Amino acid sequence: MSELNFTIKGLKAKVQDKEILKGIDLQIKGGEVHAIMGPNGTGKSTLASVLMGHPAYEVTGGEVTLNGDSVLDMEVDERARAGMFLAMQYPSEITGVTNADFLRSAINARRGEGNEISLIKFIRQMEKAMQELEMDPQFMHRYLNEGFSGGEKKRNEILQMKMLEPKLCILDEIDSGLDIDALKVVAAGVNSMRSPERGFLIITHYQRLLNYIRPDYVHVMMQGRIVKSGGHELAERLEREGYDWVKEELGIEDETVGKEETFQMPMNTIAPKL
């Protein structure tokens, strides 16, 4: 695998006529762990969704490349097969599709026709990964995320990440809703995947996670932009002092993306283009 080079230049995006991302610049190289922090409503999760290609968001400017290839030209599944992975904040529950079948379909989609993973190898790898993440092996036969607690869903995201071996891993608030023990297990899972060919973009609200997954770079997002970057000591200062000093330093009064939270139409009432 070659060295990773994931570049975001001037990325702008909106949802339903409201601009959320106002020009994001970021570069992630293989072996690097970048953390994005910021108060609520600043566009952090939007960035994750836009990078993955969520249909609710419209890119209005900028470019994103993965090892030279334009990501924005790719469909969601193409981006995944190209090596991107997003561990979601609210993973979907899908009745009727088991966790095992789903994971195997995803692996085979990546491997391509004629090169499917053997069942035995798959089961062995999966059981090992589940053991490391302290997951009940029975979960594999349950429907995708159905009846899973928040913590279990997050662990399932990391499990999928381990099995799919992506090049760029985006973790969207992987620590929200986790107790300290679950957090340690998840962090250990992520750390075990750090390698020179892989990059991480960790979106977090709380600094706590970064005690366990030590970032190389920390960025602060406000008003849909990255307003400050630094090393781990930036995260420590934010933990001690909060975000006010950043706002003062930059003359920002309202760090959120807009005055009011516009009502988001629930996804399933928007007519799809099948």
Place this chain on the structure above:
Amino acid sequence: MAIETALPASRDDIVSLAGLRQEPDWLTQLRLEALESASRLELPRLEKMRLDRWHIDSYGKYQPGRAVSSLEDMPAAVKELIGAASPGGLFIQRNSAEVYVSLNADIAEKGVILADLQKAAKEHGDLVRKHLFSVVRPDENRVTALHAALFTGGIFLYVPRNVELELPLQALLISDDKEASFSPHILLVADENSSVTVVEHITSVEGTSLVHNGVVEVVAKAGARLRYASVHNLGSGTTDLTYRRALLERDAKIEWIIGEMNRGDTMTETFSVLQGHGSSSDSKVITVGTGDQKLNLTTRAVHVGKSSESNMITRAVMRDHATAIINGITKIEKGATHANGEQTERVLMLSPTARGDANPMLLIDEDDVKAGHAASVGQVNKEQLYYMMSRGISRDEALKLLIYGFLEPTIKEIPLELLEKQLSELVERKLGHR
């Protein structure tokens, strides 16, 4: 005012058929009375559908069929459908009355009766007469009346007190003669504390344009436990009018698992009468609507006994120009305290020209009860689609998984592996995946 319409048969027809079949007098009488009712009664009134506009007049002619002593005598197509299943008992009916029955010796020894209903009316007359049409009455409407007058062949299953059968009993009813009438009656009597699983598959070949007017009656005595799985796979020319109904006494339980996979117009009702205290019913129904077919599917539970429980789930996938009216009716009568009735209707729309209505109804006449319903009609959930695609699964593959997954929880409940596989294939075919 009842409309005078031509009936599919006359008194003379019935009398001569009675002679041909050597029917006991009481049965012939019943048929004649039913025929008379049919001329007076109206068709059942369907929500948002005009049953009188359906093709419901061609009942075909009764064909006696040969005597079949061995499975080998059956056509290859039939044998293929039976496959390598090894149930506890096997019942095959071809067309009007060609029947093959076999029952494992050890099961027969326990006093279990599995027989052609017409024969059983003679050989087990008292038992049959006591229960026949005790659950579905001929005078309910024109369709039930015509069924009582004209039913052909059918099954009588009796499970004695305390007999618990592990192996399922398998029934295959197939129409492959375009002229022959095909309206079987299935009568299942489970005596106290017995337990039995019945797996039924009703199918017809393409090119027939008959009415299948079928009735399934289940009498569940105190403590009896039943699982009844049914897959209907009738051709596009066949109209399916089917009433399934169970009468449950104290602590009796039934589980209905239904796959409505016809290609033609279909009206079915799956109904549990929770007569006895502590009785319970669980029904799961799936359907895929294709072409121009009209589907009117009703699941119903009436609570009379205290602490009775019902749960009904119907899931429909609608394609092409198909129309489905899915009704869920939970009725809790006064006196049925601590009853609990839940129902769910979910319709997945895959085509802008298809139509799906989910009509939940809770009719509650008692205070200290629990009842709930959930009904939804919608398209594929875009968040779920996005989630799957974000793992590298292509849009087409993700749609297939989602749609199939919508029906899968019911498919996997079919208690006979062979039929589960057949239902799975039927679903895939109707979804256009094979």
